[in-house]
Amino acid sequence: MSAIIIFTSVSIAQVILMIAMAISSVRMFYGPRAQDRIIGLDALYVNAMLLLVTFGIGTGRTVYFEAALVIGLLGFVSSVSLAKFLMRGEVIE
Amino acid sequence: MFPYPLLTIALLVMWLLLNDFTLGHLLLGSIVAVFASWGMAALRPDKPKLRKWYLLPKLFAIVMVDVIRSNLAVSWVILRGRTRGHHASFINLPLDIDDPTALAVFAVIITSTPGSAWLEYDSRRRSVLIHVLDLIDEDEWRDQLKNRYEKLLLEIFS
Amino acid sequence: MIYSAADVPVWAAAAIAFFLLFGALLALIGAIGFLRLPTFYERIHAPTLSTSWGTGGIMTASILFFSIAGGRLVAHEILIGIFITVTTPVTFMLLARAALHRDRVENHPDVPTRAELVVSTIQDRASDEKGA
Numbered sequence: 001m002s003a004i005i006i007f008t009s010v011s012i013a014q015v016i017l018m019i020a021m022a023i024s025s026v027r028m029f030y031g032p033r034a035q036d037r038i039i040g041l042d043a044l045y046v047n048a049m050l051l052l053v054t055f056g057i058g059t060g061r062t063v064y065f066e067a068a069l070v071i072g073l074l075g076f077v078s079s080v081s082l083a084k085f086l087m088r089g090e091v092i093e
Numbered sequence: 094m095f096p097y098p099l100l101t102i103a104l105l106v107m108w109l110l111l112n113d114f115t116l117g118h119l120l121l122g123s124i125v126a127v128f129a130s131w132g133m134a135a136l137r138p139d140k141p142k143l144r145k146w147y148l149l150p151k152l153f154a155i156v157m158v159d160v161i162r163s164n165l166a167v168s169w170v171i172l173r174g175r176t177r178g179h180h181a182s183f184i185n186l187p188l189d190i191d192d193p194t195a196l197a198v199f200a201v202i203i204t205s206t207p208g209s210a211w212l213e214y215d216s217r218r219r220s221v222l223i224h225v226l227d228l229i230d231e232d233e234w235r236d237q238l239k240n241r242y243e244k245l246l247l248e249i250f251s
Numbered sequence: 252m253i254y255s256a257a258d259v260p261v262w263a264a265a266a267i268a269f270f271l272l273f274g275a276l277l278a279l280i281g282a283i284g285f286l287r288l289p290t291f292y293e294r295i296h297a298p299t300l301s302t303s304w305g306t307g308g309i310m311t312a313s314i315l316f317f318s319i320a321g322g323r324l325v326a327h328e329i330l331i332g333i334f335i336t337v338t339t340p341v342t343f344m345l346l347a348r349a350a351l352h353r354d355r356v357e358n359h360p361d362v363p364t365r366a367e368l369v370v371s372t373i374q375d376r377a378s379d380e381k382g383a
């Protein structure tokens with residue numbers, strides 16, 4: 001019984017997070033300006049991280065947690081460096 | 094021996110969370126934490142001054158409740174659209190706190206509450222520009238930010 | 252070690268399912284708002300839904316599952332939660348400053364300029380002193 005409940009909710013959560021990722025990547029491709037694209041990338045990696053954690057619950061392995069932690073770390077660094085580039089790289093000061 | 098006791102304890106707890114809780118990991122984690130805090134001491138950052146640390150749980154509880162409430166409010170705005178008379182707007186808020194740690198905590202509180210975002214802080218004017226998604230009355234927002242969070246932060250860090 | 256969902260009692264499974272779906276739904280609502288809201292400064296609010304309780308819900312579900320199925324406290328997901336809470340403001344603040352900078356260079360009418368901010372700060376401080 002509990003296995004069915006967890007399996008169903010994990011599948012639904014995975015589909016929902018996939019849709020959220022798809023929507024974020026739409027904004028990333030069409031976002032009118034560069035800052036919208038960067039926020040789209042940020043939302044995309046956060047949702048991908050959440051998706052990995054739900055994979056971990058679904059399969060019962062803790063390996064996915066480490067992958068999620070690495071995505072969180074690298075995603076933060078990439079968004080910050082892109083934001084820095086936007087501030088200093090394009091407009092000559 | 095322990096230049097930054099809070100940092101040392103936090104690193105040890107992180108080590109034990111990431112690994113299993115065994116005697117070996119407790120020893121190894123303590124060694125790593127002590128060496129890392131010595132490394133931190135070589136950088137000489139300003140030590141945050143926690144004056145009334147017992148107020149921290151109160152601040153944490155207030156923030157938790159506010160984050161849940163504003164999560165629901167922002168979801169409502171996104172799904173249903175704004176009610177008439179509400180609008181998104183910038184608020185310029187002069188601040189009384191100037192301790193860097195207090196400012197950092199304030200920025201984290203404001204940004205992690207959906208519906209308000211900390212945009213830029215000017216250290217010369219000591220004022221911050223905040224963007225609010227669903228604004229009805231600007232003075233009410235200012236009053237809430239000032240009295241709800243800033244007073245507590247002023248008491249905790251000073 | 253592989254944790255099995257069959258070891259979890261039904262009430263715990265219901266709680267795990269609730270937190271999972273709650274977090275995932277908040278992430279979805281955040282993404283929808285991110286697509287629907289009209290300006291950049293409004294859009295910046297939408298992803299904080301998935302970084303606050305979207306992450307919180309799914310991390311709570313994960314902690315509950317691994318702790319109950321394993322029979323001991325497994326709480327390393329808290330680290331991701333703390334990490335995301337602390338880093339999101341940094342990213343958003345840097346991005347907002349970059350966006351403000353770009354909009355000011357282009358003389359965008361909706362964005363408050365530095366001069367306006369200085370004037371309004373001085374006025375606010377003056378009225379505070381009068382009130383006190």
